[in-house]
Amino acid sequence: MESPDERNGNDVRQPLLEKIPAKKEAEGEERLCIDEMLQRYCGEFGRWQLKHFVLTCIAWALEAFHTMVMIFADQEPEWRCVGSDCRVGSSNCDMDPSSWEWTAGKGSSTVSEWGLICGEKYKVGLVQALFFAGCMIGAGVFGHLSDSKLGRKGSLTVVCIINAIFGIATAFSPNYWTYVVLRFLTGFSTGGVGLTAFVLATEPIGPSKRGVAGMSTFYFFSAGIALLSGIAYVFRSWRELFIVSSLPSLLFLLIVIPFISESPRWYLVRGKVDEAMKLMHLIAKTNGRHIPAGVTLALDDDVENKNGERNTAVEGSLKDVILSPLMRIRLLISVAISFTVSIVYYGLSLNVVNLKTNLYLNVFVNAVSEMPAFAITAVLLDKYGRKPLSIGTQWFSCIFCLVGFAVWGAGPWKSVRMVSGVLGIFGMAGTYNLLFIYIAELFPTVVRNAALGCATQAAQMGAILAPFVVVLGEELPFGVFAVCGLVGGGLAFYLPETLNKPLYDTMSGMHEAESESNRGRGEVIC
Template sequence: MANSSDPLLCSQSDNVLAFGYEEEQHPNPNDQHLPSLDSTIERCIGDFGWPQFLQALLASFAWAFDAQQTFISVFTDAEPSWHCTTTHQLHNTSTCNVFSNNICQIPKDSWTWDFPKHTSIISEWGLECAGSIMKGLPESSFFMGCLVGGLVLATLADSSLGRKNMIFLGSLVMSLSALSTAFSNNIWIYSALRFICGCGRAIVGTSALVLSTELVGKKWRGHAGTIGFFCFTLGFLSLPAMAYIIRGSSWRIMYLWTSIPTLLYCIVIHLLVYESPRWLFVRGRKEEAIATLKSMSSLTLNIMSFSSVALEEKCNVDFWSTLKMVVEQRWPLRRLAIVTVIGFGIGMVYYGMPLSLGNLAYDLYLSVTLNALSELPAALVSLAVIGKMKRKTTVMVFSVLSGVCSAVTSVLMMIKGIFIFKERIQMGVELVSFFSACTAFNVLLIYTIELFQTCVRNSTMSMLRQAVVFGGVFGPVLAAGGRDNGSVSFCVFGLVIGFCGLFVVFLPETRGRPLCDTMEEEEHRLSH
């Protein structure tokens, strides 16, 4: 444990403690509440300068690779188009004409794929007549891997490894498993590797978001968090571009093109990204925290002595202690239960709807591109409302709007016959639904960061993302089942997200509040 003469770099008067609170005289030492790092971060490295921006950008770029591995199956696992090659007469009627909507009822020698068989796992491995569970197995395995990886690794970013190391580890697992996926020779190996990829992916986005927001003060916290949302959009947009360029080529090339850049990114993270000074402080690694603050600071700072024994004793926890701190008290457990319910509903739409785009009567490349592009205005809207609207109101409004639009999409799909611009209206309403889900998801992530403390922040964020992913687990099955009746999947999407979004009314508002670092500090705030 470091001694009391350790330096902290901060340009403040002598009556200000190292953690940013003025020293107060209390007749009873038990009345003192634990300090926060918020004001120290703001005073020592400024509000939001170029050093913080570059660090947040480097950390947040992990979201681009997260998006690629999450939605890559939209193209690699797609149901390819086909056409008749010969005419078999059945009561003087073409077999293809009678059963043209069901490929499994057509003799195999009377049809062929429009593109080479290796363009999709469905055509390469003869899965065109497999059930929806089998077709959705690889992507469901990916989401199950996200669940398992999140549950097993969630608290390591808080307890022992830190945010930076978890981004590195997750990105490395994700890249190596994606690279290995390119050499799969059956759906079982393919699904197993997708599971491993999901395990690595589970901790990447969460750690990147927490790290980028902990490098800045409360004024710029939401803005730093939205950098990751823009990076996610970039990664999502890269998929239809790559798929269009290599159309007709093997689906394996998609995995090669996404895994190699991720591997290079791991090197960048290891060499250039700093660890969160907040996490270093609460873990008792004061010298490293000071060095990080000094490296990012653009100010001329004075040296002050400080003591952080109390903070270390409260936050120097292990894997199980982190979980115990959340579940042993009523208020953090209640908050966590509510945000996971909301996350489940949002996740079913956020991950399931892009996988169901093939069920719409619209070009797959264009529809995926439009959905990916809708992430950009969602990030911009999130950036705009973060500083102006209440978190509760924003999450509820966009969740309900997404549910209504998804239900309208379902109704449009059930309407028989063709009317003018039906396909365009259907696509437009679907885009509004996905855009609303994206915005609700973005704000919910920032909201959750503000609801929980530094000691458990990464763990609770991971649990939220597991709830989102758990909702996404049902997406591939709904998408595969929706190939026969797509309106059912969109109806389920609308009902679930609309209902789950209403639970936000039971959470406290956090807009404009500083971040707390310990559970005791939050309890002190709640008691006053």
């Protein structure tokens, strides 16, 4: 342990403790930031973190259920001729309605039940766009609530309750417009699931393990999509599918949520030091470790009362981010990158899904094919850093999108374009998931979920626009995707590297540490 004199010199490796020395010799008390306490006494990723991580990340599979169920519920089923006026191979829009019928019956999808074909086909895209619009609004609302009074666990509980209620209610929609409203409300809650679960799962993990753990959260989302394809194969009625895909949210509330703990970082910034310390002692005990007497937690800009204990909550909001030049630039760049990445990711996903193959098998293969991207990114993340990997994966996708734009769409070149699309989404899948880790590390605890909420809102806006890009034709969408990848990678140059830097607690703590770092006084590795 360094002496206070050494720390007051040129070494800022402990930025959270500059105002309060790590040891108060007079009081016999050692005050540490959460990252250092995890490293020295609790363990960075032991049995407690593993259990907490797995239980919390199950919520990602629930998000996949509520988001991707539209692929199956809103699909246009096969039809067959039943009259002499029916002509196989032509459009059913030009035929007498009595000359053809849906092969699986009217109840197989919303399209067949409400006749969303021909002139009404736009309504399928409309309900999808409004779902993502609900996600965009919900991400901002629950991003703020999880940073403030509700907390991470409280927000996750609320969004799962809303998901279960409106997800099941959707199955009983009497008409199209009721269906639209219920899908919008489901999207509102779904927008808060992923960001809340991500922050809650990764905040109690030590800095050297956080990158790999953060990338691993997205295996649960892909696994959820793969599992949903099997569920949809068994339950072919869209009403049954909504009920079956929404029930897991109810089970999650009853069986899993009671065993998930609140984030110790949220306790700390809310002034609940006793609760934070109880949780840190539990983490240490479960991991077979021990926190010595006299060791307690400290924030970046620790405000003490006369007893030396924090009892004041530290507040933060998007207003504070916008008023801070440092945070404002980071937020704007993060939002812009999230927007461009989402257009490419969802746009290329739609191109792959629209292949004339078995829908259920195709969705399953797409979900599984993303997993190697997560694994490779996780391996490289802590070796090369967040910034180079963010740039590299976006430009990797850009290159193959350019290939898809340049080649002909006929003959053998059609296969080249298909492979280019697969490799493009491979690169962008790594970027999309890396951004959650990167943005979480760019902002302090008091505004972390609010910043992630803004980025998620931008991503949802990109998801809304992606289908409109896809319908531009065969070549042009690849050109748009290439430009988005090029611009997104260029913007990432203006973000700082966060590898081996701490998760700061407060705005002032991050500002102070960054100022010291910019003056060349050392690397922040608390």
